[in-house]
Amino acid sequence: MPFPFRGFFLAGLLTLLLISSVQAQSVPTVIGARATLEPWSDPIEALGTLRADESITLSATLTEIIAQINFSDGEQVEAGQLLIKLEDNEEQAQLRVAQAIRDERRNALNRASQLLERNLAPRAEVEDTQARLRQAEAEIQALQARLANYRLLAPFSGRVGFRNISTGALVTPGMALVTLDKLDIMKLDFAVPEVFLDVLEPGLILTATSAAFPGYTFQGEIATIGSRVDPISRSMNVRAELQNPEMRLRPGMLMEVVVRRRPRQTIVIPEAALIPEGERHFVLVIHEEEDNRIERRQVQIGQRRPGDVEVLEGINKGELVVSHGVQHSREGDNVQLLGIASDETSVRELLESRRGQGDS
CATH class of the missing domain: 2.40.50.100 (RNA polymerase II/Efflux pump adaptor protein, barrel-sandwich hybrid domain)
Structure with missing residues (x-):
């Protein structure tokens, strides 16, 4: 190949490589997340105190x-x-005496009844003997009742x-001898503002946590709502029941309570996928069937919780949105999908996988 022609060829090839490199570098790399249908509720937060389901102090009566x-x-x-x-030795002795008197009077009644059948004893004597027997039996019952103490x-x-x-x-x-607590079910008492009176009802699910067991959540439900509102604090008392099969909870413990009001099924996406603009919110929807084309779409959101947001309108279950890489993507772009974050695969795992592929 003549030298000038070969020079033009190499220059053109280099230009093509540079263009390809620039184009490759200009394709945004993003991580996606599916819009999922999940249980949702609006939380009411409060502090509560635990009580045993049943609790007494046994004491003596004598x-x-x-x-x-x-x-x-x-x-x-x-x-x-x-x-x-x-x-109770003295009382037991008195009981034995009373039982002996009862047996004696029962025998006397039997003899008097036999004589009455042969017209050898008056009916009044039989009735008197029956009364004395009932008196002896009543004395035994009284002694047995006292012995129970x-x-x-x-x-x-x-x-x-x-x-x-x-x-x-x-x-x-009145001397306290021992305490007894029924701990398999715990009562959780807490107060909430009166403005929530219309949404609280028995059966609402709640969760409770304690500093004594970090990372552990106890489940329960509202059992009773107080009949009065405190005129000073404008709050009302609520009592819930928590199952305590492992006997971890103890009376008197302080619990952080979250009541799940208005439970419902709703569309949920990661909060990181939102693009706020004033009072409006947008997301970047990835159309997988169109070579991962980006569509910028306005959505109406509801409540939030750590890491997630409720979507009321604008997106359907199963659609894929950009959760990471939003700032590098524009409507109409065809993006490179690094992976889809989920409960099984975190963003960190996806990034580490990408880094490992780059190293190899």
């Missing part, structure tokens, strides 16, 4: 000495389980607190 203690600190006990027994039973299943008493100690009426 003055006596402790004979038995049948529980340990923090033990899980069952309903009807004997926790504390007081000395010597036995402290768990009225429901739950967890006992610390044991601060010992066998042989003298207890008096």
Whole structure:
């Protein structure tokens, strides 16, 4: 090939390579995200305090000495389980006496009835014997009722607190002996402004978090709404119930509460995909069937939550929008789609994958 012609050829080839390089560099690289249909709700935030579903302090009703203690600190006990027994020897002896008198009067009634059948005893004597027998039986019932005060039973299943008493100690009426809390279900009390009265109702779902368990969320629902509004704070009390199968929650804990009001299904996109212009909002829609052509489209948004935004109008479920690279894309551009971010694939993973391909 003559030298001048070869020079023109190389110059033209270099020009073509430069043009191709510029064109390649001018194609925007973006990351997309699908518009998805997801559960959504408007949150009401509050602070609440936990209470046990059932909570009591067992105490004595008489003055006596402790004979038995049948529980340990923090033990899980069952309903009807004997926790504390007081000395009842004297009462047991009185009960045996009353039972003996009952048996004697029952035998006397049997003899009098037999004599009455043979017309050897007056009817009045039989009736008097029956009355004395009923009196003895009533005395036994009274003694048994008093004996129940010597036995402290768990009225429901739950967890006992610390044991601060010992066998042989003298207890008096009203003296606190042990606490008992039912912890499998917890009551969460919190206050919300009265302006939310029209949207609150039993059954609304809520979530609660505690500083004691970072990263862990407890689920529950509203059980009761207070009947009065505080005239000073203009708020009303709400009680919710939380399931506590792992017994993590304890009465008195402070909880951060988020009530999910107006639950609904709505279109959701990443908040990073929004392009605000005054009071209007736009997104860049990627048309995959047209070689990833960009369309700039106005949307009407609703509520926001960290990282996401609700779209009321302007986009349909399944459409692909630009979530990263918005500033480098224009309507009509054909973009290079680096990947689609989702719950399974994060933006960081897509960028690291791109970096790995570049290194290789």
